[in-house]
Amino acid sequence: MRWMALIWKSLMRSKRRTLLIVGSLILSVFTVAVLQSLLTTLDAVTNNPNSSNRLVVRHKSGLTQMLPRSYEAYLRQQSEVETVCALQWFGGYYQDPRNFFANFASDETTLFQTFREEFGVAGITEAQIKEYLRDGAGCIVGESLAQKNGWKVGDVVPLTGTIFPINPRLTIRLIYKSPKPSDENVLHFHYKVLEEGVPRMKGLVGSFWVRTHRPEDIPRFIERVDRHYANSAYETLTETENAFNLSFVKMLGNIGAIIQGITAAVVVAILIVTGNTMATAIRERTTEIAVFRAMGFSAGRVLALLLSEGVLLVGAGGGLGVLLANLAAGGVRESLGVAMPFFADFAILPDTVLACMAGALGIGVLATFVPAYAATRRPITDGLKAIG
Amino acid sequence: MNADRFDLGGGEPIITLRDVAKSYWREALEIPVLQGIDLEIPRGAYIALMGPSGSGKTTLLNLVAGIDRPTGGSLEVCGHELNALDDDQLAAWRNAHVGFIFQNYNLVPVLNAFENVELPLLLTGAGRGERRDRVEEALALVNLTDRMWNYPRQLSGGQEQRVAIARAIVTDPDLLVADEPTGALDAKNAEEVLALMARLNSEYQKTIVMVTHDPKAAHHARHQIHLEKGVLDKAVEVNR
Numbered sequence: 001m002r003w004m005a006l007i008w009k010s011l012m013r014s015k016r017r018t019l020l021i022v023g024s025l026i027l028s029v030f031t032v033a034v035l036q037s038l039l040t041t042l043d044a045v046t047n048n049p050n051s052s053n054r055l056v057v058r059h060k061s062g063l064t065q066m067l068p069r070s071y072e073a074y075l076r077q078q079s080e081v082e083t084v085c086a087l088q089w090f091g092g093y094y095q096d097p098r099n100f101f102a103n104f105a106s107d108e109t110t111l112f113q114t115f116r117e118e119f120g121v122a123g124i125t126e127a128q129i130k131e132y133l134r135d136g137a138g139c140i141v142g143e144s145l146a147q148k149n150g151w152k153v154g155d156v157v158p159l160t161g162t163i164f165p166i167n168p169r170l171t172i173r174l175i176y177k178s179p180k181p182s183d184e185n186v187l188h189f190h191y192k193v194l195e196e197g198v199p200r201m202k203g204l205v206g207s208f209w210v211r212t213h214r215p216e217d218i219p220r221f222i223e224r225v226d227r228h229y230a231n232s233a234y235e236t237l238t239e240t241e242n243a244f245n246l247s248f249v250k251m252l253g254n255i256g257a258i259i260q261g262i263t264a265a266v267v268v269a270i271l272i273v274t275g276n277t278m279a280t281a282i283r284e285r286t287t288e289i290a291v292f293r294a295m296g297f298s299a300g301r302v303l304a305l306l307l308s309e310g311v312l313l314v315g316a317g318g319g320l321g322v323l324l325a326n327l328a329a330g331g332v333r334e335s336l337g338v339a340m341p342f343f344a345d346f347a348i349l350p351d352t353v354l355a356c357m358a359g360a361l362g363i364g365v366l367a368t369f370v371p372a373y374a375a376t377r378r379p380i381t382d383g384l385k386a387i388g
Numbered sequence: 389m390n391a392d393r394f395d396l397g398g399g400e401p402i403i404t405l406r407d408v409a410k411s412y413w414r415e416a417l418e419i420p421v422l423q424g425i426d427l428e429i430p431r432g433a434y435i436a437l438m439g440p441s442g443s444g445k446t447t448l449l450n451l452v453a454g455i456d457r458p459t460g461g462s463l464e465v466c467g468h469e470l471n472a473l474d475d476d477q478l479a480a481w482r483n484a485h486v487g488f489i490f491q492n493y494n495l496v497p498v499l500n501a502f503e504n505v506e507l508p509l510l511l512t513g514a515g516r517g518e519r520r521d522r523v524e525e526a527l528a529l530v531n532l533t534d535r536m537w538n539y540p541r542q543l544s545g546g547q548e549q550r551v552a553i554a555r556a557i558v559t560d561p562d563l564l565v566a567d568e569p570t571g572a573l574d575a576k577n578a579e580e581v582l583a584l585m586a587r588l589n590s591e592y593q594k595t596i597v598m599v600t601h602d603p604k605a606a607h608h609a610r611h612q613i614h615l616e617k618g619v620l621d622k623a624v625e626v627n628r
C-alpha cells in the first residue's frame with residue numbers, strides 16, 4: 001500500500017458522500033466556468049485588437065436615423081483616415097426568419113480594405129474580389145455560413161427584407177475564411193442594391209466605418225468630426241468600434257454584475273456544502289485519527305493526509321466541471337452563436353480554466369483544513385474515548 | 389503470593405516513573421487523577437495493572453505510552469525522557485518503541501488485514517518488499533495468514549484483535565500497551581488473545597503493560613499491580 005492508496009481508500013469509505021462533493025463541484029464549477037466565459041466573450045467583443053484603429057460614425061439620435069452619404073467625402077479628407085466604408089444593417093433572412101445571420105449592404109469598393117483582418121484578405125485573390133465588384137447583384141458570405149446552408153460560389157441566395165421592403169436575389173461571388181468564427185456568420189452585398197431598391201434610402205446610410213492610420217489618431221478625429229457636424233441637420237456620434245459594440249452588449253443589461261453575483265453565490269454555497277460534508281466526514285473518523293496518531297503519525301502528517309483527500313475530491317469535481325463546460329461551449333457556439341454573433345466565439349479560455357481550478361482547490365483546502373486542523377489539535381486520549 | 393515492595397524482578401528498567409501526577413481542571417477546581425506515582429518496570433516484564441473503574445488505570449497507561457502528558461513528575465520510557473520530547477518527536481518515539489492494543493481493536497474499516505498491519509510501517513521508511521515481509525511475518529505470528537486480504541467486517545472479534553496485535557508488533561517495538569484487550573471478547577477468544585500476549589512476552593521478550601479489571605486476565609501476566617483512587621498500591625502480586 002502506498003500513500004496514494006491509503007488516501008484513495010479513505011475517500012471510498014463513503015461513496016455517497018464522495019459523489020455528493022464531486023457532483024456538487026462539477027455542477028458549480030461548470031456553472032461558474034460557463035458564466036465567466038460569457039463575460040470574457042463579451043469582453044472580447046468590446047476589446048477587439050483588430051478594431052483598435054477603427055471608428056464608427058453614426059447619427060447622434062440612434063441607429064435607426066440615417067446620415068447623408070455625402071459625409072463620406074469630408075471623412076476621407078481627414079489626414080488620419082486610411083479608408084471609409086458606408087455600411088447598413090439589412091436585417092434580411094434566408095427562407096426562415098429564425099434562420100438568423102448578420103447581413104449588410106455595404107460599399108463594396110472599400111469593404112475589404114476596412115475589414116481586412118475579418119475577411120482574411122491574405123487568403124483572397126484579386127480575381128475573386130473583381131468577380132464580386134463586377135456583379136452588382138453579387139454577395140460575399142463567410143465560410144461557416146455557406147457550409148451551414150450548403151451554399152457554393154455561383155449559388156443564388158434570395159434574402160427576405162424585414163426592415164426594408166425588398167427581397168434581393170444575390171449571387172454568391174466569394175466565400176471567405178475568417179480567423180474568428182463570429183466573423184464568418186455574415187453576408188455583404190452591394191450598397192446600390194439597397195439605395196436603388198428603397199427610395200427613402202437614396203443618398204443615405206446608417207453608418208460609416210472609418211479606418212485610421214494609427215490608433216493614436218482616434219481621439220482627435222472623433223472630436224473634430226462631431227464638432228464639424230454639430231448643429232447640422234444630421235448630427236454625428238463618432239466612437240471607436242469597441243465602444244460601438246459595447247452599446248450592444250449593454251442592451252443585455254448589466255450582465256457583468258449579475259454574473260459576478262451568481263458566481264459569488266455559487267462559491268459561498270459550495271464552500272458551505274463542502275465544508276459541512278468534510279467536517280462530518282472528519283468528525284466520524286475522530287477515533288481513527290487518534291489511533292493513527294497513537295501509532296506515530298504526527299499531527300502534520302494526519303493533516304496532510306486529510307488535506308490530500310479534500311484536494312483530490314475537489315480537484316476531480318473541478319476538473320470534470322471544466323471538461324463539461326468545454327463540451328457545453330461547443331453547444332453554445334452552435335446554438336446561441338447563430339442568433340447572437342458574439343457567441344460564435346464562445347470558448348472556455350485557459351485563464352478561466354485556471355481560475356476555476358484554483359478556486360475549486362482553494363475551496364477544497366479551506367473546507368478540509370478547518371475541521372482537519374481541529375481534529376489534529378484534539379488530544380489523542382480524547383479521540384480514543386470518542387465513540388467511533 | 390508475595391507482598392514485596394515493587395519487586396518486579398531485577399534487570400534494567402525500561403519504564404521509570406518518578407512522582408508522576410495527573411490532574412484535570414474543571415474550571416478552577418483541580419481534579420487529581422494520579423498522584424505520586426513511583427514505578428520501575430524492568431525490560432521483559434509483563435504487568436497487569438488492576439484497579440476499580442475510575443481509579444486512573446487508563447490515564448497511567450496513556451502517560452507511559454506517550455499519548456498523554458503528566459502534570460507533574462517525570463517518565464523515562466525506552467531510554468527517553470518523555471517530558472523532553474516535543475509532540476512530533478513523541479510521535480516518532482511511539483512509532484519506534486510502542487505498540488498499542490485497544491479494547492475495541494480500532495482497525496481501519498476500509499483497509500484489509502494486511503493494510504491495517506502495514507500502516508505503522510509506512511512511517512518507517514521500509515521499502516515495499518521489506519514491509520510485505522514484516523506484515524506477513526506478523527500475521528503469521530498471530531495465525532491469520534489465511535485472513536490477510538479480509539476486511540475487519542469479515543473477521544470475528546477475536547480475529548480483529550489478533551490483527552490489531554499484529555499491527556502493534558509489526559514495527560518490533562520494545563513495549564506493548566494494552567487497555568482492556570479482552571474487554572470485548574468472549575471467554576474463548578479472550579483466552580486465545582491472552583495466550584498470544586504471554587507468548588509475545590516469553591518468546592519475543594516484549595515488555596507488556598496491560599490494563600484490566602478482570603482477575604482471570606490479570607493472571608496471565610507475571611505481575612499484578614493495583615491502582616486505587618490514583619495511588620499505586622505498594623503490594624505486587626507475582627503470578628509465576
Ligand SMILES: Nc1ncnc2c1ncn2[C@@H]1O[C@H](COP(=O)(O)OP(=O)(O)O)[C@@H](O)[C@H]1O
Nearest residue numbers: 412419421439440441442443444445446447448
Ligand atoms: N479528559 C478528562 N477530563 C476530566 N476527567 C477525566 C478525563 N479523563 C479521565 N478523567 C477522570 O479520571 C479518572 C480516571 O479515569 P481513567 O484513567 O479512565 O480510569 P480507569 O481506566 O481506571 O477506569 C476518572 O474519574 C475520570 O472521570
Ligand SMILES: [Mg+2]
Nearest residue numbers: 445446447599
Ligand atoms: Mg480505563
